[in-house]
Amino acid sequence: MAEARARTRIAAVRSERNVQSDRTESGHRREHLIAKAITLKDVAREAGVHISTASRALNESTRSEVSSETADRVIAAAALLGYQPHPFARGLRTNRTRSVGMVVPDLVSPFTPPILAGAQHVLSEVGYSLLIGSDDESSPHAKTAVDTFLDRRVDGLIVANARLDFTPPEALMGHNVPTVLVGRSVERKSLPAIVCDDRAAFALIVDHLVALAHTRIAHVAGPLDISTGLFRRDAFLDAIARAGLATTECRVFEAGAFRSRDGRVACDRLLDSDGAFTAIVAANDLLALGCIDAIRERGLDVPRDISVTGYDDIALVDRLDPALTTISVPYEEMGSMAADLLLDLMARDDRILETSYEPIRLAPSLVVRSSSGPVRSK
Amino acid sequence: MAEARARTRIAAVRSERNVQSDRTESGHRREHLIAKAITLKDVAREAGVHISTASRALNESTRSEVSSETADRVIAAAALLGYQPHPFARGLRTNRTRSVGMVVPDLVSPFTPPILAGAQHVLSEVGYSLLIGSDDESSPHAKTAVDTFLDRRVDGLIVANARLDFTPPEALMGHNVPTVLVGRSVERKSLPAIVCDDRAAFALIVDHLVALAHTRIAHVAGPLDISTGLFRRDAFLDAIARAGLATTECRVFEAGAFRSRDGRVACDRLLDSDGAFTAIVAANDLLALGCIDAIRERGLDVPRDISVTGYDDIALVDRLDPALTTISVPYEEMGSMAADLLLDLMARDDRILETSYEPIRLAPSLVVRSSSGPVRSK
DNA sequence: CTGAAAGCGCTAACAA
DNA sequence: TTGTTAGCGCTTTCAG
Numbered sequence: 001m002a003e004a005r006a007r008t009r010i011a012a013v014r015s016e017r018n019v020q021s022d023r024t025e026s027g028h029r030r031e032h033l034i035a036k037a038i039t040l041k042d043v044a045r046e047a048g049v050h051i052s053t054a055s056r057a058l059n060e061s062t063r064s065e066v067s068s069e070t071a072d073r074v075i076a077a078a079a080l081l082g083y084q085p086h087p088f089a090r091g092l093r094t095n096r097t098r099s100v101g102m103v104v105p106d107l108v109s110p111f112t113p114p115i116l117a118g119a120q121h122v123l124s125e126v127g128y129s130l131l132i133g134s135d136d137e138s139s140p141h142a143k144t145a146v147d148t149f150l151d152r153r154v155d156g157l158i159v160a161n162a163r164l165d166f167t168p169p170e171a172l173m174g175h176n177v178p179t180v181l182v183g184r185s186v187e188r189k190s191l192p193a194i195v196c197d198d199r200a201a202f203a204l205i206v207d208h209l210v211a212l213a214h215t216r217i218a219h220v221a222g223p224l225d226i227s228t229g230l231f232r233r234d235a236f237l238d239a240i241a242r243a244g245l246a247t248t249e250c251r252v253f254e255a256g257a258f259r260s261r262d263g264r265v266a267c268d269r270l271l272d273s274d275g276a277f278t279a280i281v282a283a284n285d286l287l288a289l290g291c292i293d294a295i296r297e298r299g300l301d302v303p304r305d306i307s308v309t310g311y312d313d314i315a316l317v318d319r320l321d322p323a324l325t326t327i328s329v330p331y332e333e334m335g336s337m338a339a340d341l342l343l344d345l346m347a348r349d350d351r352i353l354e355t356s357y358e359p360i361r362l363a364p365s366l367v368v369r370s371s372s373g374p375v376r377s378k
Numbered sequence: 379m380a381e382a383r384a385r386t387r388i389a390a391v392r393s394e395r396n397v398q399s400d401r402t403e404s405g406h407r408r409e410h411l412i413a414k415a416i417t418l419k420d421v422a423r424e425a426g427v428h429i430s431t432a433s434r435a436l437n438e439s440t441r442s443e444v445s446s447e448t449a450d451r452v453i454a455a456a457a458l459l460g461y462q463p464h465p466f467a468r469g470l471r472t473n474r475t476r477s478v479g480m481v482v483p484d485l486v487s488p489f490t491p492p493i494l495a496g497a498q499h500v501l502s503e504v505g506y507s508l509l510i511g512s513d514d515e516s517s518p519h520a521k522t523a524v525d526t527f528l529d530r531r532v533d534g535l536i537v538a539n540a541r542l543d544f545t546p547p548e549a550l551m552g553h554n555v556p557t558v559l560v561g562r563s564v565e566r567k568s569l570p571a572i573v574c575d576d577r578a579a580f581a582l583i584v585d586h587l588v589a590l591a592h593t594r595i596a597h598v599a600g601p602l603d604i605s606t607g608l609f610r611r612d613a614f615l616d617a618i619a620r621a622g623l624a625t626t627e628c629r630v631f632e633a634g635a636f637r638s639r640d641g642r643v644a645c646d647r648l649l650d651s652d653g654a655f656t657a658i659v660a661a662n663d664l665l666a667l668g669c670i671d672a673i674r675e676r677g678l679d680v681p682r683d684i685s686v687t688g689y690d691d692i693a694l695v696d697r698l699d700p701a702l703t704t705i706s707v708p709y710e711e712m713g714s715m716a717a718d719l720l721l722d723l724m725a726r727d728d729r730i731l732e733t734s735y736e737p738i739r740l741a742p743s744l745v746v747r748s749s750s751g752p753v754r755s756k
Numbered sequence: 757c758t759g760a761a762a763g764c765g766c767t768a769a770c771a772a
Numbered sequence: 773t774t775g776t777t778a779g780c781g782c783t784t785t786c787a788g
Contacts, residue, residue: 039781050759055783062783067757084529088466088475089781092764097466099509099530107495108710110693116510117485124511124523129530131477131507132498145502151462152507289697315488316694319667332486417765428775433767440767445773467765470780 038081046077054078058085091153099129100342101149105161107134109258110285110314111331115160115182118335126343128155135161150177156342158182159191178345181359182338183331184227190356192345194338195227197361198235201327202281204366205309206239208325209279213375214307215245216277219252220266220287229254232283232311251275255287263290271298278306278375285310285317285326292322292371303373313367323369330362337362416459425455432456436463469531477507478720479527483539485512487636488663488692489709493538493560496713504721506533513539528555534720536560537569556723559737560716561709562605568734570723572716573605575739576613579705580659582744583687584617586703587657591753592685593623594655597630598644598665607632610661610689629653633665641668649676656684656753663688663695663704670700670749681751691745701747708740715740 044054049070056062057074066074077083091097102119104112120130131154133145149157157179181193209217219236222229233252240250253270255262263282267290270280280295282288288310292302302308302322310317310326317324337360422432427448434440435452444452455461469475480497482490498508509532511523527535535557559571587595597614600607611630618628631648633640641660645668648658658673660666666688670680680686680700688695688704695702715738 037781041781051781052760052783053758056758059783065757070757086470086781087530088469089764090783091466092464092470092766092781093783095764107498108491113486113491117512120485120510120512124526129509129511129526132494132510133502133507134495134498148502148507152465314693316692316698320694320697321699415765419765429765430767430776431774434774437767443773448773464765467780468767470765470782471767473780 037086038083040083040085042081043074043078043083046081047074049074058083095153096155097153098127099131099152099154100156100158100339101131101133101145101152101154102158103145103149103161104132104134107132111183111312111329112160114331115335115338118332118337119158119182119339120335122336122339122343128343156180156346158338158342160184178342180338180342180345182334192341192357193359194334194341195231195359195361196329196334196364198228198232199238200361201311201329201364201366202232202235202239203242204364205281205327206236206243206245208366208368209281209307209309209372210243210245212279212307212373214279215375216249216275217245217279217281218250218270218275218277220263220270220280220282220291221252221254222258222283222287223256224254228258229283236281249275249277251277255283255290258284258286260286260290260293263287264294265290267291267294271295279372280306280308282308282310285312285314285324288324288326288371289317289320302371304376307372309372318367318369322371325369325372326367327364328367329364334362415464416461418461418463420459421452421456421461424459425452427452436461473531474533475531476505477509477530477532478534478536478717478724479509479511479523479530479532480536481523481527481539482510482512485510489561489690489707490538492709493713493716496710496715497536497560497717498713500714500717500721506721534558534724536716536720538562556720558716558720558723560712570719570735571737572712572719573609573737573739574707574712574742576606576609577616578739579689579707579742579744580610580613580617581620582742583659583703583705584614584621584623586744586746587659587685587687587750588621588623590657590685590751592657593753594627594653595623595657595659596628596648596653596655598641598648598658598660598669599630599632600636600661600665601634602632606636607661614659627653627655629655633661633668636662636664638664638668638671641665642672643668645669645672649673657750658684658686660686660688663690663692663702666702666704666749667695667698681749682754685750687750696745696747700749703747703750704745705742706745707742712740 040054041051043058044051047054047070053066053070054074056066057071058078063071087098100123102116104116106112116132123130131149131152133148135145146157146159154177157177159179160182161184179191181191183195206217217240219233221233224230224233236252237247237250240247251270251273253266255266263286266287267280271294280291282291288308291308295302295306295308300306308324310324311329313326313328317326341360418432419429421436422429425432425448431444431448432452434444435449436456441449465476478501480494482494484490494510501508509527509530511526513523524535524537532555535555537557538560539562557569559569561573584595595618597611599611602608602611614630615625615628618625629648629651631644633644641664644665645658649672658669660669666686669686673680673684673686678684686702688702689707691704691706695704719738
């Protein structure tokens with residue numbers, strides 16, 4: 001009912017507009033195809049007020065400057081016509097786009113989507129749009145994703161692919177766009193970051209292994225130029241020390257990338273080395289799977305001969321044989337917290353850059369499965 | 379060198395601007411913080427030409443209207459100052475945003491990210507930004523993702539979450555925004571779509587099973603209100619018929635959702651039913667895993683007693699025991715093709731809506747692993 | 757409380 | 773070939 005009436009009214013308004021502008025056209029056959037959007041001017045005319053009054057009535061913050069009767073009338077007219085403010089026209093004035101850009105390392109790696117989902121959900125809730133971009137490593141001369149976002153005048157930036165040596169591009173500082181890091185933090189704590197508490201995670205893992213009587217524990221690290229590689233290694237060594245184990249007994253091997261085949265290569269080197277060990281703590285699940293491959297290839301058993309643990313708890317590792325003991329990371333929550341934090345930052349009108357931000361660390365949890373077991377009694 | 383000079387020049391230009399506009403201010407202490415962006419006017423002044431000349435020189439399509447010397451000078455000035463056209467100001471005039479919206483069913487389901495990645499890559503290559511949105515099923519009164527995108531005046535739309543009964547919202551038709559479906563198509567072929575060739579896929583699977591001497595093959599379907607549920611079931615029945623098997627011998631059970639536990643429930647019903655069968659073709663990998671669970675729970679073996687096949691070839695199903703025989707789907711390519719098709723559509727100036735579009739079907743491939751085997755000779 | 761008018765940064769008629 | 777001018781749709785002074 002009301003809807004039908006609205007539709008009629010919209011058509012009428014559009015007609016008026018078209019008559020004005022398309023007078024030269026023979027007819028309006030295509031009107032339903034190229035319908036021009038309802039503009040504030042239409043709403044104002046419909047409500048019988050000046051366009052600026054309509055603007056005030058429609059904007060939360062200026063509504064008080066208008067009599068409530070007029071406001072109601074304008075709001076009703078806007079609703080009737082299905083008015084939607086043109087974001088560009090508004091943005092041009094306000095210098096705000098109500099959009100944020102998120103740059104991700106790799107859309108198809110297992111932890112990117114949940115971060116994205118968490119951020120997306122929070123942002124859409126408050127009317128922000130999420131632009132997504134990823135840097136194409138293969139064409140280094142291409143414009144970086146951050147630059148593209150800056151060109152688009154996003155209100156804020158979520159960076160999920162920071163390398164350790166990441167420093168906010170000068171452009172970023174110049175434009176002064178609020179930015180938060182997520183997933184990976186950076187060496188110089190120049191930007192706020194939401195990360196997983198690696199120290200807590202490795203304390204959980206190492207304690208678990210120690211409880212199983214392991215004393216010689218090796219670590220297969222990820223690339224050390226990424227925080228998840230470097231920080232997890234440090235967290236590992238820290239946990240070892242805190243557990244009272246001699247860190248000198250604990251070997252660390254670095255994998256070239258966070259992929260199973262790199263884990264396998266690293267584990268092979270580990271197995272070739274002289275040190276004896278009974279457990280391998282891998283920096284993530286894929287590396288752990290590679291380790292298991294390498295171990296089995298030598299006729300050894302997991303966990304009977306060597307225990308292996310992962311990190312991330314990606315899909316299906318619970319169904320593998322052996323099911324992977326790993327760390328569950330609240331990636332989605334990290335995404336939503338990053339978005340929340342960014343919204344905070346954007347809301348502040350003072351743009352004071354702190355010199356150093358302590359990362360916000362979210363608590364992980366240990367998931368014990370069958371890839372870790374007691375040290376074999378000889 | 380050149381860079382330092384440029385920086386100096388930018389600062390100078392910004393100063394001039396600030397002097398003009400901020401004459402009343404006491405000082406420029408915060409100038410480096412709230413640096414205003416370089417505008418076309420600045421470039422024009424720097425090059426000593428009128429703003430409109432600068433505009434023409436900077437725009438590919440109008441560059442021929444200005445002398446090459448002037449053009450060069452303007453371009454040099456723009457480069458020197460690091461000028462970036464304001465997308466809103468431009469969009470306001472041109473009515474184009476150079477952005478496209480993609481609405482996905484679920485960011486964390488296994489096949490969404492590759493589609494996203496494919497589309498993102500293609501679009502960023504040609505200077506388009508990708509907005510991402512997903513509908514929150516839980517709050518049905520919330521504005522739909524498509525509406526949000528329409529409000530943002532995206533130039534095009536990629537819809538990856540269409541239900542079978544999806545009809546382009548009236549708004550969409552009214553706004554006349556080019557739209558492409560991907561992954562799922564719709565019953566009424568009212569929009570172009572990029573999908574996987576389900577018929578070819580099931581022909582591959584069924585032929586494979588028939589070659590292993592299976593004659594009684596069951597299907598665990600996904601929800602039948604989604605194209606991947608319905609179309610795959612139809613494709614299954616079609617493949618069965620074309621293989622010369624009696625479709626009456628082939629039972630179909632519908633799962634409530636594309637999750638392993640739903641697959642397990644459906645498979646339980648299947649096992650409880652009277653029909654004898656030696657193979658189960660599941661509508662996707664997760665359903666297949668649920669089937670394997672149900673079969674094993676009854677003390678039966680896969681593939682010795684019953685063969686099971688999946689669809690999608692998601693990560694890690696190659697490492698399960700048994701490794702899953704499944705269909706590999708070129709999701710990333712689907713994403714990039716969807717983007718290509720959309721770019722085509724947007725480039726056309728005629729907005730003729732065809733009444734019916736035949737979906738573009740990409741070829742899948744069969745990946746034979748150990749979850750399928752010959753019929754057990756009794 | 758409301759209307760008039762300027763202008764955000766840009767493109768595209770129209771003039772010269 | 774270049775400059776002038778008029779907006780795109782909106783917010784925001786400034787008057788009334």
